[in-house]
Amino acid sequence: MAVINKLSIHQFRNLTTQFISPCAGINLFISDNAQGKTNLIEVIYYLGHNRSFKTKILKEIINFEADSFQLGAEVDKNKIKLEKSKTITKISINQQKVGNSSKLSQLLPIQIITPDKGFVVNGIPKNKRSYLDWGVFHVKPKAAKTFKTYNKTLKNINILLAKKQADELDFWFLELAKSAAIINKNRVEYLQQLKKTMFSEKIKNLDKLIDSTDKFDYKFSSGWPKEVDKLDEQSIYQHLKKHKQHLLHTKYLNYGSHKANIFFTFGNRSECFFSRGEQKTLSIIFWLTQVVMLVDLGIKPIILIDDLSSELDDDKVNTILQHLQLLNVQTFMTDISHNLAIEQINPATAIFKINQGEITQQK
Numbered sequence: 035m036a037v038i039n040k041l042s043i044h045q046f047r048n049l050t051t052q053f054i055s056p057c058a059g060i061n062l063f064i065s066d067n068a069q070g071k072t073n074l075i076e077v078i079y080y081l082g083h084n085r086s087f088k089t090k091i092l093k094e095i096i097n098f099e100a101d102s103f104q105l106g107a108e109v110d111k112n113k114i115k116l117e118k119s120k121t122i123t124k125i126s127i128n129q130q131k132v133g134n135s136s137k138l139s140q141l142l143p144i145q146i147i148t149p150d151k152g153f154v155v156n157g158i159p160k161n162k163r164s165y166l167d168w169g170v171f172h173v174k175p176k177a178a179k180t181f182k183t184y185n186k187t188l189k190n191i192n193i194l195l196a197k198k199q200a201d202e203l204d205f206w207f208l209e210l211a212k213s214a215a216i217i218n219k220n221r222v223e224y225l226q227q228l229k230k231t232m233f234s235e236k237i238k239n240l241d242k243l244i245d246s247t248d249k250f251d252y253k254f255s256s257g258w259p260k261e262v263d264k265l266d267e268q269s270i271y272q273h274l275k276k277h278k279q280h281l282l283h284t285k286y287l288n289y290g291s292h293k294a295n296i297f298f299t300f301g302n303r304s305e306c307f308f309s310r311g312e313q314k315t316l317s318i319i320f321w322l323t324q325v326v327m328l329v330d331l332g333i334k335p336i337i338l339i340d341d342l343s344s345e346l347d348d349d350k351v352n353t354i355l356q357h358l359q360l361l362n363v364q365t366f367m368t369d370i371s372h373n374l375a376i377e378q379i380n381p382a383t384a385i386f387k388i389n390q391g392e393i394t395q396q397k
């Protein structure tokens with residue numbers, strides 16, 4: 035179970051020097067516009083991913099007046115430290131240097147809900163894959179290695195296709211087919227398990243979010259053509275071999291596991307017809323179903339929700355709060371004003387105010 039007991043922030047955007055002790059349940063951060071709510075959410079996300087969900091440019095994140103930022107967190111019994119400047123990246127867990135971010139994401143599994151990252155329902159395929167693979171990684175940590183191999187192999191294939199070097203292609207096609215079959219299997223199995231959770235009693239209380247008898251559902255597309263058996267490496271390999279000439283002509287592989295997608299439906303409507311509120315509500319259902327499934331598997335992610343009540347009416351907000359309370363996962367959420375019935379739902383909520391980048395605990 036992941037719980038952040040202590041959090042220190044130094045020179046991260048407008049959050050200069052802060053030290054807070056969040057509670058293990060719901061932590062609510064309130065402020066007017068442009069005071070630092072999204073920045074605080076970005077801090078926690080950064081600690082779990084070693085990157086931002088808003089930008090790839092480090093300079094944007096370091097406080098205007100500073101040359102570096104430092105973040106620290108005590109997660110369960112582990113101490114995470116992260117320091118970044120133009121020239122230095124230092125990440126340590128319990129004073130041991132760590133080289134890659136996969137250790138961070140295992141210690142700090144984070145599920146984020148923010149308009150800045152975009153919704154999963156009616157979102158871009160890249161976003162849909164990122165939410166899907168987030169779940170796959172946490173259920174099967176070895177999947178990360180397969181993805182790396184797939185991406186490297188794909189890069190090699192694209193280089194060979196661009197240079198029209200046909201002779202080495204078969205070897206790399208087979209390598210790609212091996213990784214692709216595993217990725218496809220992991221994704222299919224994960225989504226099957228997720229669907230079971232979605233139609234189980236465990237998320238029954240989220241039904242209130244949909245005031246309609248329409249069924250919310252989704253279909254997975256592996257990214258491979260229909261005639262390919264996506265779970266069979268030989269079938270994938272033979273397909274690639276057969277279409278070699280065509281691929282040499284197009285100069286890159288424009289289909290495959292890197293183009294997988296999820297298509298959402300609500301009743302007989304497809305996702306492009308959903309309203310903003312419906313997109314947000316159904317995205318939240320999809321996200322929370324993933325959380326319920328992980329909690330069942332003994333992995334307790336930390337939930338980040340930016341601007342909870344925007345686009346949602348009070349009943350929906352309360353339903354979500356009740357659900358989070360039942361799940362008993364640590365949550366960091368922000369809102370413009372404190373008109374949420376949060377304290378009736380969860381008297382143990384910790385409430386913080388942010389004013390011009392200064393966080394103070396109210397309760």
Ligand SMILES: Nc1ncnc2c1ncn2[C@@H]1O[C@H](COP(=O)(O)OP(=O)(O)OP(=O)(O)O)[C@@H](O)[C@H]1O
Pocket residue numbers: 046047048049065066067068069070071072073074093094095096097098099370
């Ligand atoms: N590198 C930086 N250094 C200093 N300040 C920054 C930096 N990057 C962003 N800011 C400032 O941080 C302030 C707070 O931004 P943030 O997005 O957290 O606001 P918010 O409270 O989420 O507002 P809203 O309610 O509008 O979403 C902004 O005014 C922004 O200009």
Ligand SMILES: [Mg+2]
Pocket residue numbers: 071072073340341
């Ligand atoms: Mg914001």
